Amino acid sequence: MTKFPVSVGVKAGAASDPAAESEALASSALTSVAHALTTHRLAKKYAASMANNGALSLALATRLWDPEVWSESMQLQAAIVRRLQLQGQDWRTGCTVLLQDYGQLRQANTMSKLLEKQCNLSSQFAQLLGNQATNFVALLENIDVDYGYWASQKTDAPLD
Amino acid sequence: MGASAGEKIVQLGSYAASKRDNSISGLSSGAFMTVQLHLARSASFSGAGIIAGGPFRCAETYRSREVVAAEDACIENSLYICMSPLIAQTSPDAKKLAQMTRDTAKAGLIDDIANLADDRLYIFTGSRDDVVYSDVVARTRQFYELLGVKPENIAYRDDVPAGHSIITDNPEDSVLATNQPPYINNGGFMQSHEVLGHIYQGLKPPAERLAGQLVRFDQAEFLGTDARWASMSRFGYAYIPSQVVAGAVAAPRVHIALHGCKQGYNYTDYVNGRADTANRPPYGNRYITTTGYNQIAESNDIIVLYPQAEGTDNGEVQNPDGCWDWWGYSSKDAKSLFYSRDAVQIKAIHAMLDRLCA
Numbered sequence: 330m331t332k333f334p335v336s337v338g339v340k341a342g343a344a345s346d347p348a349a350e351s352e353a354l355a356s357s358a359l360t361s362v363a364h365a366l367t368t369h370r371l372a373k374k375y376a377a378s379m380a381n382n383g384a385l386s387l388a389l390a391t392r393l394w395d396p397e398v399w400s401e402s403m404q405l406q407a408a409i410v411r412r413l414q415l416q417g418q419d420w421r422t423g424c425t426v427l428l429q430d431y432g433q434l435r436q437a438n439t440m441s442k443l444l445e446k447q448c449n450l451s452s453q454f455a456q457l458l459g460n461q462a463t464n465f466v467a468l469l470e471n472i473d474v475d476y477g478y479w480a481s482q483k484t485d486a487p488l489d
Numbered sequence: 490m491g492a493s494a495g496e497k498i499v500q501l502g503s504y505a506a507s508k509r510d511n512s513i514s515g516l517s518s519g520a521f522m523t524v525q526l527h528l529a530r531s532a533s534f535s536g537a538g539i540i541a542g543g544p545f546r547c548a549e550t551y552r553s554r555e556v557v558a559a560e561d562a563c564i565e566n567s568l569y570i571c572m573s574p575l576i577a578q579t580s581p582d583a584k585k586l587a588q589m590t591r592d593t594a595k596a597g598l599i600d601d602i603a604n605l606a607d608d609r610l611y612i613f614t615g616s617r618d619d620v621v622y623s624d625v626v627a628r629t630r631q632f633y634e635l636l637g638v639k640p641e642n643i644a645y646r647d648d649v650p651a652g653h654s655i656i657t658d659n660p661e662d663s664v665l666a667t668n669q670p671p672y673i674n675n676g677g678f679m680q681s682h683e684v685l686g687h688i689y690q691g692l693k694p695p696a697e698r699l700a701g702q703l704v705r706f707d708q709a710e711f712l713g714t715d716a717r718w719a720s721m722s723r724f725g726y727a728y729i730p731s732q733v734v735a736g737a738v739a740a741p742r743v744h745i746a747l748h749g750c751k752q753g754y755n756y757t758d759y760v761n762g763r764a765d766t767a768n769r770p771p772y773g774n775r776y777i778t779t780t781g782y783n784q785i786a787e788s789n790d791i792i793v794l795y796p797q798a799e800g801t802d803n804g805e806v807q808n809p810d811g812c813w814d815w816w817g818y819s820s821k822d823a824k825s826l827f828y829s830r831d832a833v834q835i836k837a838i839h840a841m842l843d844r845l846c847a
Contacts, residue, residue: 377557470565478550479576
Protein backbone atom coordinates (compact mmCIF):
# COMPACT_ATOMS: atom_id res chain seq x y z
CA MET A 330 0.00 0.00 0.00
CA THR A 331 1.20 3.55 -0.65
CA LYS A 332 0.70 6.39 1.81
CA PHE A 333 -1.69 8.07 -0.61
CA PRO A 334 -5.15 6.96 -1.71
CA VAL A 335 -4.07 6.38 -5.32
CA SER A 336 -0.74 6.38 -7.08
CA VAL A 337 -0.34 10.04 -7.88
CA GLY A 338 3.38 10.29 -8.17
CA VAL A 339 3.65 11.97 -4.78
CA LYS A 340 6.56 10.63 -2.81
CA ALA A 341 6.08 9.92 0.86
CA GLY A 342 7.99 12.55 2.79
CA ALA A 343 7.78 15.13 0.01
CA ALA A 344 7.63 18.67 1.39
CA SER A 345 4.15 20.18 1.56
CA ASP A 346 3.44 23.27 -0.52
CA PRO A 347 1.30 25.74 1.48
CA ALA A 348 0.81 28.02 -1.54
CA ALA A 349 -0.53 25.13 -3.65
CA GLU A 350 -2.77 24.01 -0.79
CA SER A 351 -4.38 27.43 -0.35
CA GLU A 352 -4.72 27.87 -4.11
CA ALA A 353 -6.49 24.49 -4.38
CA LEU A 354 -8.86 25.44 -1.55
CA ALA A 355 -9.59 28.87 -3.04
CA SER A 356 -10.29 27.48 -6.51
CA SER A 357 -12.58 24.68 -5.32
CA ALA A 358 -15.63 26.98 -5.02
CA LEU A 359 -15.21 28.26 -8.58
CA THR A 360 -14.63 24.71 -9.81
CA SER A 361 -17.95 23.61 -8.30
CA VAL A 362 -19.75 26.32 -10.26
CA ALA A 363 -17.96 25.25 -13.46
CA HIS A 364 -18.99 21.62 -12.86
CA ALA A 365 -22.61 22.65 -12.36
CA LEU A 366 -22.50 24.56 -15.66
CA THR A 367 -21.04 21.54 -17.47
CA THR A 368 -23.74 19.28 -16.05
CA HIS A 369 -26.37 21.80 -17.15
CA ARG A 370 -24.87 22.04 -20.66
CA LEU A 371 -24.78 18.25 -21.07
CA ALA A 372 -28.31 17.81 -19.71
CA LYS A 373 -29.53 20.47 -22.16
CA LYS A 374 -27.72 18.74 -24.98
CA TYR A 375 -29.35 15.38 -24.22
CA ALA A 376 -32.78 16.95 -23.84
CA ALA A 377 -32.37 18.54 -27.29
CA SER A 378 -31.12 15.26 -28.64
CA MET A 379 -34.14 13.37 -27.31
CA ALA A 380 -36.47 16.01 -28.80
CA ASN A 381 -34.66 15.70 -32.13
CA ASN A 382 -34.88 11.90 -32.09
CA GLY A 383 -38.57 12.16 -31.16
CA ALA A 384 -39.19 14.37 -34.18
CA LEU A 385 -37.24 11.93 -36.39
CA SER A 386 -39.35 9.03 -35.04
CA LEU A 387 -42.54 10.87 -35.99
CA ALA A 388 -41.19 11.49 -39.49
CA LEU A 389 -40.15 7.86 -39.71
CA ALA A 390 -43.62 6.63 -38.77
CA THR A 391 -44.77 7.32 -42.32
CA ARG A 392 -42.14 4.87 -43.59
CA LEU A 393 -42.81 1.94 -41.34
CA TRP A 394 -44.41 0.11 -44.25
CA ASP A 395 -40.95 0.02 -45.84
CA PRO A 396 -39.51 -3.46 -45.13
CA GLU A 397 -35.97 -2.08 -45.09
CA VAL A 398 -36.80 0.43 -42.36
CA TRP A 399 -38.66 -2.22 -40.40
CA SER A 400 -35.87 -4.76 -40.70
CA GLU A 401 -33.15 -2.29 -39.73
CA SER A 402 -35.10 -1.06 -36.71
CA MET A 403 -35.35 -4.69 -35.57
CA GLN A 404 -31.59 -5.10 -36.09
CA LEU A 405 -30.97 -2.00 -33.97
CA GLN A 406 -33.07 -3.41 -31.14
CA ALA A 407 -31.33 -6.77 -31.34
CA ALA A 408 -27.91 -5.04 -31.24
CA ILE A 409 -28.93 -3.15 -28.09
CA VAL A 410 -30.04 -6.37 -26.40
CA ARG A 411 -26.71 -8.00 -27.35
CA ARG A 412 -24.71 -5.12 -25.85
CA LEU A 413 -26.79 -5.30 -22.65
CA GLN A 414 -26.16 -9.04 -22.46
CA LEU A 415 -22.40 -8.44 -22.79
CA GLN A 416 -22.53 -5.90 -19.97
CA GLY A 417 -24.41 -8.42 -17.81
CA GLN A 418 -21.76 -11.01 -18.63
CA ASP A 419 -18.99 -8.59 -17.56
CA TRP A 420 -20.83 -7.94 -14.30
CA ARG A 421 -21.15 -11.65 -13.51
CA THR A 422 -17.47 -12.30 -14.39
CA GLY A 423 -16.35 -9.37 -12.21
CA CYS A 424 -18.46 -10.53 -9.26
CA THR A 425 -17.16 -14.09 -9.59
CA VAL A 426 -13.54 -12.89 -9.47
CA LEU A 427 -14.23 -10.74 -6.40
CA LEU A 428 -16.00 -13.60 -4.61
CA GLN A 429 -13.02 -15.85 -5.32
CA ASP A 430 -10.71 -13.16 -3.89
CA TYR A 431 -12.98 -12.88 -0.85
CA GLY A 432 -12.41 -16.56 -0.24
CA GLN A 433 -8.64 -15.91 -0.06
CA LEU A 434 -8.97 -13.43 2.83
CA ARG A 435 -8.52 -16.16 5.42
CA GLN A 436 -4.95 -16.67 4.25
CA ALA A 437 -3.83 -13.30 5.66
CA ASN A 438 -1.10 -13.70 8.31
CA THR A 439 -1.24 -10.27 9.89
CA MET A 440 -3.97 -7.82 10.83
CA SER A 441 -2.50 -5.16 8.51
CA LYS A 442 -2.52 -7.63 5.60
CA LEU A 443 -6.13 -8.57 6.34
CA LEU A 444 -7.15 -4.91 6.39
CA GLU A 445 -5.27 -4.21 3.15
CA LYS A 446 -6.98 -7.13 1.41
CA GLN A 447 -10.41 -5.99 2.64
CA CYS A 448 -9.76 -2.44 1.45
CA ASN A 449 -8.56 -3.74 -1.93
CA LEU A 450 -11.75 -5.75 -2.33
CA SER A 451 -13.91 -2.73 -1.46
CA SER A 452 -12.06 -0.55 -4.01
CA GLN A 453 -12.33 -3.22 -6.68
CA PHE A 454 -16.06 -3.62 -6.08
CA ALA A 455 -16.50 0.16 -6.28
CA GLN A 456 -14.54 0.13 -9.54
CA LEU A 457 -16.68 -2.67 -10.94
CA LEU A 458 -19.82 -0.70 -10.07
CA GLY A 459 -18.30 2.44 -11.60
CA ASN A 460 -17.38 0.62 -14.81
CA GLN A 461 -20.86 -0.86 -15.11
CA ALA A 462 -22.48 2.54 -14.63
CA THR A 463 -20.10 4.22 -17.12
CA ASN A 464 -20.62 1.49 -19.71
CA PHE A 465 -24.40 1.69 -19.30
CA VAL A 466 -24.42 5.46 -19.81
CA ALA A 467 -22.08 5.03 -22.79
CA LEU A 468 -24.58 2.56 -24.27
CA LEU A 469 -27.40 5.10 -23.79
CA GLU A 470 -25.27 7.70 -25.62
CA ASN A 471 -24.48 5.14 -28.31
CA ILE A 472 -28.19 4.48 -28.83
CA ASP A 473 -28.96 8.21 -28.89
CA VAL A 474 -26.32 9.01 -31.53
CA ASP A 475 -26.81 5.91 -33.68
CA TYR A 476 -30.60 6.10 -33.67
CA GLY A 477 -30.48 9.80 -34.65
CA TYR A 478 -27.97 9.07 -37.42
CA TRP A 479 -29.90 6.07 -38.73
CA ALA A 480 -33.30 7.80 -38.59
CA SER A 481 -31.96 10.91 -40.31
CA GLN A 482 -30.61 8.74 -43.15
CA LYS A 483 -33.99 7.07 -43.53
CA THR A 484 -36.02 10.28 -43.41
CA ASP A 485 -33.64 11.98 -45.88
CA ALA A 486 -33.91 9.11 -48.38
CA PRO A 487 -36.38 9.75 -51.24
CA LEU A 488 -39.68 7.86 -51.07
CA ASP A 489 -39.96 5.04 -53.61
CA MET B 490 24.61 1.11 -31.40
CA GLY B 491 23.50 -2.28 -32.68
CA ALA B 492 19.89 -3.26 -32.86
CA SER B 493 18.67 -1.65 -29.70
CA ALA B 494 18.21 1.94 -28.61
CA GLY B 495 21.39 2.88 -26.83
CA GLU B 496 22.01 5.55 -24.26
CA LYS B 497 22.34 8.39 -26.70
CA ILE B 498 19.74 10.67 -28.15
CA VAL B 499 20.66 11.32 -31.75
CA GLN B 500 19.42 13.76 -34.32
CA LEU B 501 17.32 11.98 -36.94
CA GLY B 502 19.63 11.53 -39.91
CA SER B 503 19.31 12.00 -43.66
CA TYR B 504 19.64 8.98 -45.94
CA ALA B 505 18.49 10.35 -49.31
CA ALA B 506 15.47 8.09 -49.01
CA SER B 507 12.85 7.70 -51.72
CA LYS B 508 10.49 10.65 -52.02
CA ARG B 509 7.60 8.63 -53.44
CA ASP B 510 7.90 4.93 -52.67
CA ASN B 511 7.29 5.21 -48.94
CA SER B 512 4.49 3.67 -46.94
CA ILE B 513 2.71 3.87 -43.63
CA SER B 514 0.77 1.56 -41.36
CA GLY B 515 -0.87 1.65 -37.96
CA LEU B 516 -3.23 0.06 -35.49
CA SER B 517 -6.42 1.67 -34.18
CA SER B 518 -5.81 5.42 -33.67
CA GLY B 519 -2.58 4.77 -35.59
CA ALA B 520 -4.73 3.32 -38.40
CA PHE B 521 -7.08 6.31 -38.43
CA MET B 522 -3.96 8.52 -38.56
CA THR B 523 -2.51 6.30 -41.29
CA VAL B 524 -5.55 7.07 -43.46
CA GLN B 525 -5.27 10.80 -42.70
CA LEU B 526 -1.55 10.99 -43.37
CA HIS B 527 -1.84 8.81 -46.48
CA LEU B 528 -4.48 11.15 -47.94
CA ALA B 529 -3.00 14.41 -46.72
CA ARG B 530 0.43 13.58 -48.19
CA SER B 531 -0.45 10.98 -50.84
CA ALA B 532 2.34 12.23 -53.12
CA SER B 533 4.88 10.79 -50.66
CA PHE B 534 3.36 7.31 -50.32
CA SER B 535 2.79 4.26 -52.47
CA GLY B 536 0.89 2.18 -49.95
CA ALA B 537 -0.67 1.90 -46.52
CA GLY B 538 -1.56 -0.73 -43.94
CA ILE B 539 -4.72 -0.11 -41.93
CA ILE B 540 -5.33 -2.38 -38.95
CA ALA B 541 -8.71 -1.61 -37.36
CA GLY B 542 -9.14 1.91 -38.68
CA GLY B 543 -11.96 3.94 -40.22
CA PRO B 544 -12.25 6.29 -43.20
CA PHE B 545 -10.95 9.85 -43.51
CA ARG B 546 -12.87 12.48 -41.49
CA CYS B 547 -15.34 9.89 -40.22
CA ALA B 548 -15.58 11.82 -36.93
CA GLU B 549 -17.57 14.39 -38.93
CA THR B 550 -20.10 11.88 -40.24
CA TYR B 551 -23.18 13.15 -38.45
CA ARG B 552 -24.22 16.33 -36.69
CA SER B 553 -27.93 16.52 -36.18
CA ARG B 554 -28.51 19.45 -33.94
CA GLU B 555 -26.97 22.87 -33.87
CA VAL B 556 -27.24 22.71 -30.09
CA VAL B 557 -24.46 20.11 -30.12
CA ALA B 558 -21.10 21.85 -30.47
CA ALA B 559 -19.04 20.63 -33.44
CA GLU B 560 -16.33 19.50 -31.01
CA ASP B 561 -18.82 17.39 -28.98
CA ALA B 562 -20.32 15.94 -32.16
CA CYS B 563 -16.84 14.85 -33.34
CA ILE B 564 -16.25 12.98 -30.10
CA GLU B 565 -19.70 11.35 -30.19
CA ASN B 566 -19.17 10.35 -33.82
CA SER B 567 -15.75 8.91 -33.13
CA LEU B 568 -17.00 6.79 -30.23
CA TYR B 569 -20.38 5.64 -31.48
CA ILE B 570 -20.21 5.73 -35.29
CA CYS B 571 -16.50 5.27 -36.08
CA MET B 572 -15.72 2.72 -33.35
CA SER B 573 -18.80 0.93 -32.02
CA PRO B 574 -21.78 1.41 -34.36
CA LEU B 575 -24.76 -0.70 -33.30
CA ILE B 576 -25.38 -2.01 -36.83
CA ALA B 577 -23.72 -1.72 -40.26
CA GLN B 578 -26.13 1.06 -41.27
CA THR B 579 -24.91 3.25 -38.41
CA SER B 580 -21.24 2.97 -39.39
CA PRO B 581 -19.58 5.80 -41.37
CA ASP B 582 -21.09 6.68 -44.74
CA ALA B 583 -18.30 5.90 -47.22
CA LYS B 584 -19.94 7.75 -50.12
CA LYS B 585 -20.40 10.94 -48.16
CA LEU B 586 -16.87 10.78 -46.77
CA ALA B 587 -15.37 10.12 -50.22
CA GLN B 588 -17.11 13.26 -51.47
CA MET B 589 -15.88 15.22 -48.45
CA THR B 590 -12.35 13.99 -49.24
CA ARG B 591 -12.57 15.17 -52.85
CA ASP B 592 -13.81 18.56 -51.61
CA THR B 593 -10.96 18.72 -49.10
CA ALA B 594 -8.46 18.04 -51.91
CA LYS B 595 -10.10 20.69 -54.13
CA ALA B 596 -9.75 23.17 -51.28
CA GLY B 597 -6.01 22.41 -51.29
CA LEU B 598 -5.93 21.06 -47.73
CA ILE B 599 -4.65 17.63 -48.80
CA ASP B 600 -2.72 16.23 -51.79
CA ASP B 601 -4.36 15.31 -55.10
CA ILE B 602 -6.61 12.23 -54.89
CA ALA B 603 -5.20 11.03 -58.22
CA ASN B 604 -2.01 10.01 -56.38
CA LEU B 605 -3.92 7.09 -54.85
CA ALA B 606 -4.64 5.33 -58.14
CA ASP B 607 -1.70 2.89 -58.02
CA ASP B 608 -1.34 2.63 -54.25
CA ARG B 609 -1.45 -0.75 -52.55
CA LEU B 610 -3.46 -1.16 -49.37
CA TYR B 611 -3.63 -3.76 -46.64
CA ILE B 612 -6.83 -3.44 -44.60
CA PHE B 613 -7.50 -5.69 -41.61
CA THR B 614 -10.26 -6.21 -39.08
CA GLY B 615 -10.32 -8.97 -36.47
CA SER B 616 -13.67 -10.74 -36.40
CA ARG B 617 -13.62 -10.56 -32.56
CA ASP B 618 -12.72 -6.85 -32.37
CA ASP B 619 -15.08 -5.01 -30.01
CA VAL B 620 -13.14 -1.74 -29.92
CA VAL B 621 -13.30 -0.78 -33.61
CA TYR B 622 -16.04 -2.94 -35.08
CA SER B 623 -15.61 -4.72 -38.41
CA ASP B 624 -18.52 -2.76 -39.97
CA VAL B 625 -16.37 0.38 -39.72
CA VAL B 626 -13.31 -1.19 -41.35
CA ALA B 627 -15.46 -2.55 -44.19
CA ARG B 628 -16.40 1.07 -44.90
CA THR B 629 -12.71 2.00 -45.10
CA ARG B 630 -12.27 -0.45 -47.96
CA GLN B 631 -15.39 0.90 -49.71
CA PHE B 632 -14.15 4.46 -49.15
CA TYR B 633 -10.79 3.80 -50.83
CA GLU B 634 -12.44 2.04 -53.76
CA LEU B 635 -14.72 5.06 -54.24
CA LEU B 636 -11.59 7.23 -54.37
CA GLY B 637 -10.22 5.15 -57.24
CA VAL B 638 -7.89 2.63 -55.60
CA LYS B 639 -7.98 -0.54 -57.70
CA PRO B 640 -9.79 -3.38 -55.87
CA GLU B 641 -7.02 -5.80 -56.91
CA ASN B 642 -4.51 -3.58 -55.05
CA ILE B 643 -6.42 -3.94 -51.79
CA ALA B 644 -5.72 -6.93 -49.54
CA TYR B 645 -8.75 -7.03 -47.22
CA ARG B 646 -8.71 -9.54 -44.35
CA ASP B 647 -11.60 -10.12 -41.98
CA ASP B 648 -11.16 -13.87 -41.55
CA VAL B 649 -8.99 -13.96 -38.41
CA PRO B 650 -10.79 -14.36 -35.03
CA ALA B 651 -8.64 -11.62 -33.51
CA GLY B 652 -9.52 -8.98 -30.97
CA HIS B 653 -8.37 -5.39 -31.30
CA SER B 654 -4.64 -5.81 -31.86
CA ILE B 655 -1.63 -6.02 -34.10
CA ILE B 656 -0.89 -9.70 -34.51
CA THR B 657 2.48 -11.32 -33.81
CA ASP B 658 3.85 -14.80 -33.28
CA ASN B 659 5.46 -13.96 -29.92
CA PRO B 660 4.56 -16.55 -27.26
CA GLU B 661 4.34 -13.88 -24.53
CA ASP B 662 1.75 -11.74 -26.31
CA SER B 663 -1.97 -11.84 -25.44
CA VAL B 664 -4.40 -14.52 -26.58
CA LEU B 665 -5.63 -13.79 -30.12
CA ALA B 666 -9.22 -12.81 -29.24
CA THR B 667 -8.19 -10.38 -26.48
CA ASN B 668 -9.48 -6.80 -26.66
CA GLN B 669 -7.23 -5.29 -24.01
CA PRO B 670 -3.96 -3.34 -23.79
CA PRO B 671 -1.24 -3.67 -24.89
CA TYR B 672 -3.25 -4.68 -28.00
CA ILE B 673 -0.48 -6.99 -29.21
CA ASN B 674 -1.91 -10.49 -29.67
CA ASN B 675 -0.35 -13.80 -30.64
CA GLY B 676 -2.00 -15.17 -33.78
CA GLY B 677 0.88 -17.30 -35.03
CA PHE B 678 2.06 -14.87 -37.72
CA MET B 679 3.68 -11.46 -37.95
CA GLN B 680 1.13 -9.02 -39.29
CA SER B 681 3.77 -6.40 -40.00
CA HIS B 682 5.32 -8.82 -42.51
CA GLU B 683 1.94 -9.23 -44.23
CA VAL B 684 1.51 -5.46 -44.37
CA LEU B 685 4.92 -4.76 -45.91
CA GLY B 686 4.76 -7.89 -48.06
CA HIS B 687 1.57 -6.66 -49.68
CA ILE B 688 2.67 -3.05 -50.13
CA TYR B 689 6.11 -3.93 -51.54
CA GLN B 690 5.77 -7.18 -53.41
CA GLY B 691 8.63 -9.63 -53.71
CA LEU B 692 10.28 -8.86 -50.38
CA LYS B 693 13.01 -11.09 -49.00
CA PRO B 694 12.16 -13.12 -45.85
CA PRO B 695 12.69 -11.31 -42.54
CA ALA B 696 16.19 -11.27 -41.09
CA GLU B 697 17.00 -13.71 -38.30
CA ARG B 698 19.00 -11.09 -36.44
CA LEU B 699 19.14 -7.32 -36.54
CA ALA B 700 22.42 -5.76 -37.61
CA GLY B 701 21.15 -2.22 -38.09
CA GLN B 702 20.62 0.61 -35.64
CA LEU B 703 17.55 1.44 -33.61
CA VAL B 704 17.95 5.15 -32.92
CA ARG B 705 16.23 7.40 -30.43
CA PHE B 706 15.71 10.98 -31.60
CA ASP B 707 14.19 14.10 -30.10
CA GLN B 708 10.80 14.82 -31.67
CA ALA B 709 10.77 18.38 -30.30
CA GLU B 710 12.68 19.79 -33.26
CA PHE B 711 9.85 18.67 -35.56
CA LEU B 712 7.14 20.22 -33.41
CA GLY B 713 8.50 23.71 -32.81
CA THR B 714 5.89 26.02 -31.35
CA ASP B 715 3.15 23.44 -32.01
CA ALA B 716 4.40 21.21 -29.18
CA ARG B 717 1.72 22.51 -26.84
CA TRP B 718 -1.08 21.03 -28.99
CA ALA B 719 0.70 18.00 -30.38
CA SER B 720 0.36 15.43 -27.56
CA MET B 721 3.57 13.85 -28.85
CA SER B 722 6.31 12.38 -26.68
CA ARG B 723 9.81 13.75 -26.29
CA PHE B 724 11.39 10.85 -28.18
CA GLY B 725 10.68 9.09 -31.44
CA TYR B 726 12.51 6.03 -32.78
CA ALA B 727 13.75 4.79 -36.13
CA TYR B 728 15.24 1.52 -37.31
CA ILE B 729 18.02 2.03 -39.84
CA PRO B 730 18.96 -1.25 -41.61
CA SER B 731 22.64 -2.21 -41.73
CA GLN B 732 22.99 -1.71 -45.50
CA VAL B 733 21.47 1.76 -45.22
CA VAL B 734 23.82 2.62 -42.36
CA ALA B 735 26.71 1.48 -44.55
CA GLY B 736 25.50 3.78 -47.34
CA ALA B 737 25.12 0.83 -49.72
CA VAL B 738 21.49 1.50 -50.67
CA ALA B 739 20.42 4.14 -53.18
CA ALA B 740 17.10 5.82 -52.26
CA PRO B 741 15.99 3.42 -49.50
CA ARG B 742 12.27 3.26 -48.82
CA VAL B 743 10.75 4.48 -45.55
CA HIS B 744 7.89 2.85 -43.69
CA ILE B 745 6.15 4.81 -40.92
CA ALA B 746 4.72 2.55 -38.18
CA LEU B 747 2.14 4.21 -35.95
CA HIS B 748 1.23 2.69 -32.60
CA GLY B 749 -2.34 2.77 -31.29
CA CYS B 750 -3.79 4.25 -28.10
CA LYS B 751 -2.00 3.26 -24.89
CA GLN B 752 0.98 1.95 -26.88
CA GLY B 753 3.45 4.83 -26.88
CA TYR B 754 6.80 4.20 -25.16
CA ASN B 755 5.92 6.43 -22.20
CA TYR B 756 2.22 5.64 -21.91
CA THR B 757 1.14 5.75 -18.30
CA ASP B 758 -2.05 4.06 -17.24
CA TYR B 759 -4.75 6.05 -15.52
CA VAL B 760 -5.93 4.65 -12.18
CA ASN B 761 -9.27 6.05 -11.07
CA GLY B 762 -8.77 8.98 -13.42
CA ARG B 763 -5.23 9.81 -12.33
CA ALA B 764 -1.99 9.09 -14.20
CA ASP B 765 -0.20 6.31 -12.36
CA THR B 766 3.16 8.05 -12.49
CA ALA B 767 4.35 6.30 -9.34
CA ASN B 768 4.74 3.07 -11.33
CA ARG B 769 6.68 2.27 -14.49
CA PRO B 770 4.91 2.50 -17.85
CA PRO B 771 3.58 -1.03 -18.48
CA TYR B 772 4.36 -1.48 -22.17
CA GLY B 773 7.38 0.65 -22.99
CA ASN B 774 8.91 -0.09 -26.35
CA ARG B 775 7.06 -3.28 -27.24
CA TYR B 776 5.44 -1.84 -30.36
CA ILE B 777 8.87 -0.78 -31.59
CA THR B 778 10.86 -3.88 -30.74
CA THR B 779 8.51 -6.88 -30.84
CA THR B 780 6.02 -6.40 -33.69
CA GLY B 781 8.38 -7.64 -36.39
CA TYR B 782 8.76 -4.49 -38.50
CA ASN B 783 12.51 -4.27 -37.89
CA GLN B 784 13.25 -7.83 -39.02
CA ILE B 785 11.60 -7.44 -42.42
CA ALA B 786 13.02 -3.93 -42.75
CA GLU B 787 16.56 -5.23 -42.15
CA SER B 788 16.44 -7.80 -44.94
CA ASN B 789 14.84 -5.38 -47.41
CA ASP B 790 16.69 -2.14 -46.60
CA ILE B 791 13.58 -0.29 -45.47
CA ILE B 792 13.92 2.43 -42.84
CA VAL B 793 11.18 2.20 -40.21
CA LEU B 794 10.12 5.40 -38.47
CA TYR B 795 8.24 5.13 -35.17
CA PRO B 796 6.79 8.53 -34.19
CA GLN B 797 5.37 8.54 -30.66
CA ALA B 798 2.21 10.10 -29.22
CA GLU B 799 1.70 10.54 -25.50
CA GLY B 800 -1.19 11.05 -23.11
CA THR B 801 -2.16 14.63 -22.37
CA ASP B 802 -5.23 15.63 -20.42
CA ASN B 803 -5.46 19.32 -19.61
CA GLY B 804 -7.82 22.17 -20.41
CA GLU B 805 -6.51 22.49 -23.98
CA VAL B 806 -5.79 18.93 -25.08
CA GLN B 807 -7.87 15.95 -23.98
CA ASN B 808 -6.03 12.79 -24.95
CA PRO B 809 -5.38 10.73 -21.80
CA ASP B 810 -4.80 7.48 -23.71
CA GLY B 811 -2.02 8.85 -25.92
CA CYS B 812 -3.97 8.32 -29.17
CA TRP B 813 -3.14 9.90 -32.50
CA ASP B 814 -5.56 12.66 -33.33
CA TRP B 815 -8.44 11.65 -35.58
CA TRP B 816 -11.25 13.61 -33.92
CA GLY B 817 -9.75 17.08 -33.56
CA TYR B 818 -8.12 17.52 -30.18
CA SER B 819 -4.99 19.03 -31.75
CA SER B 820 -6.64 21.58 -34.05
CA LYS B 821 -5.00 24.70 -32.64
CA ASP B 822 -6.68 27.03 -35.18
CA ALA B 823 -8.77 26.99 -38.36
CA LYS B 824 -5.63 26.64 -40.50
CA SER B 825 -4.37 23.47 -38.84
CA LEU B 826 -7.38 21.17 -39.10
CA PHE B 827 -6.48 17.77 -37.67
CA TYR B 828 -6.81 15.93 -41.01
CA SER B 829 -5.05 18.46 -43.22
CA ARG B 830 -1.51 18.79 -44.51
CA ASP B 831 -1.00 21.52 -41.88
CA ALA B 832 -2.32 19.50 -38.95
CA VAL B 833 0.12 19.63 -36.04
CA GLN B 834 0.82 15.87 -35.97
CA ILE B 835 0.72 15.29 -39.75
CA LYS B 836 3.11 18.18 -40.32
CA ALA B 837 5.53 16.89 -37.68
CA ILE B 838 5.56 13.28 -38.93
CA HIS B 839 6.00 14.39 -42.52
CA ALA B 840 8.87 16.63 -41.46
CA MET B 841 10.55 13.52 -40.01
CA LEU B 842 10.04 11.76 -43.35
CA ASP B 843 11.48 14.79 -45.17
CA ARG B 844 14.57 14.59 -42.96
CA LEU B 845 15.09 10.92 -43.88
CA CYS B 846 14.60 11.76 -47.55
CA ALA B 847 17.03 14.72 -47.53
